[in-house]
Amino acid sequence: MLVDGPQCRRTIGNMRITHFPREASSRSPRFPSVCFRGLVTCCLALGVSGAAVAAPAISLNKASYAPGETVTVSFSGGPGNAKDWIGIYTDGITPSGNPVSLAWYYTNGTKTGSGNLTQGSVNFANTGLGAGTYKVFFLANDGYAQLTAPIPLVIASLKPPVWRVESFKPRHAVTGTAYSVKISAWATPASPRTFSKVDGPTWLNVSTDGMLTGTPAETDAGSQVAHLRVAGAAGAPTSDVTVRLDVRKSGQEDIGSLHVMSYNVWKEWSQVNNGFQKGIESIVKSGADIVGLQESSQSLAQSMANELGWYRSTATGSSQVISRYPIQESFSAGLGVGAKIRLTTDPQREVNVVNCHLDYLYYGPYAAQVSGATPQTVLTEELRSQRDSQMATVLQNLGTTLATADTTPVIMTGDFNCPSHLDWTTAAAAAHSGVGPVAWPVTTRIITAGLKDSFRVMHPDPVAVPGTTWSSIHKGSEPQDRIDFVYFKGQALKPVSSETYSTPVEVTVGPWGGDVTPVAGNTWPSDHLAVLTTFTVAPVDGDSNGLSDAWEKRFFGTTGVDPLGDPNHDGLNNFASMVLAVDPNGPPSAALDTATASSNGVVSFKVSDLGRGRGVALQRSDKLDSWETLWSHDADPLLRDAKLRNIVQEQSGQWSMGYQDDAAATGSRFYRLHYLGQ
16 A cells, blocks of 8 residues: 555645654654645556567656756556556655655556556656755555666756855875765755865865865875865856865874764654755764764665765664764664774774664653653653663673773764653753653663763753753653763763754744644754764774874884883973874974963963873963963863964874963963873
8 A cells, every 4th residue: 555645644735644653753653744746747658569578667858857847757667557656755765655755646647546557657747856866766556666776866956056064074094095085965966066176285186076086195194175166057156165184194093083973864854855965964064973873764874875975884774873984894782783983994993883763652751741740650651661671682782892892982872762860850850840850761771881971971960951852843842851862981982072963943843743844844854953972082002001002103103112201302201292292203392382471462382182181281370389270171172262372283183272361461471281190
């Protein structure tokens, strides 16, 4: 039965709404989906009796279409069932009835199947499809059996392409190793669309279809900048973007930071117009490196990876993992899907990412809204679901992985469909129908297993920063809670930022279960907010001497260097040279310039990303008897302090900058860079 076709129950405006079961819905086994209606005409051609039977095929009458232009789909070699049909779907979705098609007709060109047509053509008009790439399917007899492979349908933008961001940083390159990264998704779709390099390193090439390629030499190591251009039709305005690219010497790789997102994509991005492109843009703008997806599918996640030039775990089902960095291994842990991701090759640094979407039934916060609710009645309802047992199985399967997290760090993302015990405290009870504290079993179990909640590490007060992720669109009496998470375990990871994330949400609606068609025009294509956490990633220290292996190889050509050695006799040992971004073999140089009134109160100094977590701090003193901290690298690892000036990346992971000390302009002061072990 074609549930997204003739079984539509009711009509609102130019849309039809149907309800049908779904196993992994966010709240209930029944939810709405949308069918778009369009005007249709049909041209028929009957097969010739006795002719050889041709294989089923479909084709389009044009390579691309303008928005609103009639799309003509021709078919041939069909089985001739009265209810064979043509459906248009979001790229990445395999027809199954969930989610539904964006537009469809039977082969006779109507919503009422008749005739025994084996070939002909169907015209789709007023489909409402936005710019982007879709898929057209030829399907059998009111079902979802594919008669032939789908074909792409391109709706070209009438606007010239523009970059979606002002600047971005692709995956790092390694000297002597061929580099290839796709960057076309960082610009809006258009036809035509051509990429070129305005300026940048000579080794870096840009293809017209948006691929960065080349092989950097040893002399190219460091932080490099290129400017790229995207152009549309001749005479149309062009758009430029800044690309910042780190080139690491072979054997000296490190990445410094990692951006991880948990993202419920709401029925495969099918509930807003042009959801796929809006979703891709949301990932591009977030700067995420790794994304755990819920309510996705294998085909959608693969289409996302293809569009971004990323990698996808080989998991099946609605939970998926995609990554900017290569995935070395895919694994499962109960209903959790996992990926071992290689961040650097030499020295080798990997991270295990596990993504989960737990049972949606018996949603606990609804129980808190019942008159007379108590923590116990809420927990009684919560334990009717499978969430706790599901997480117990996930953690049990991750036993060895978690036990070795200090060697290979672990990150867990997910929509758990339950709040956190760290949020439902006594102090926060007013935000939860007066109920609290509640020891939510899933999150309690995760913390007991040794993982940490990255959002609550950065925002420990749930009253001041609730971090609501459910819901981005459902308001009114709908309980608002944080049910999407990024957890972590392992000494190499330290969260330095964790926030909820979305692109603009222009329209909201009432409680869950009502009509959601008003949000179809939203920019943000989800009913959840995402969670985006930035981690610093400690450098590999294989010999456990406290020095980064990559740093040792850079300056000494080997590991096992004495951290207390001072080869250039500048008074800084090797450990101090590493954290203060000083060449241990070069001529002695001051790591810090003294501020005076004539320098407008700006204290100039250098730091290294390798100094994160080492207690590096800029301090001030009047009489050298006590020191006051002005700026701490640990407290500001992303260099966002408003008083920092003239920040320049001199080498990969090494920075020179100034600090505006207003007191320095009126009198002499002493300054120092302090670090642990000093």
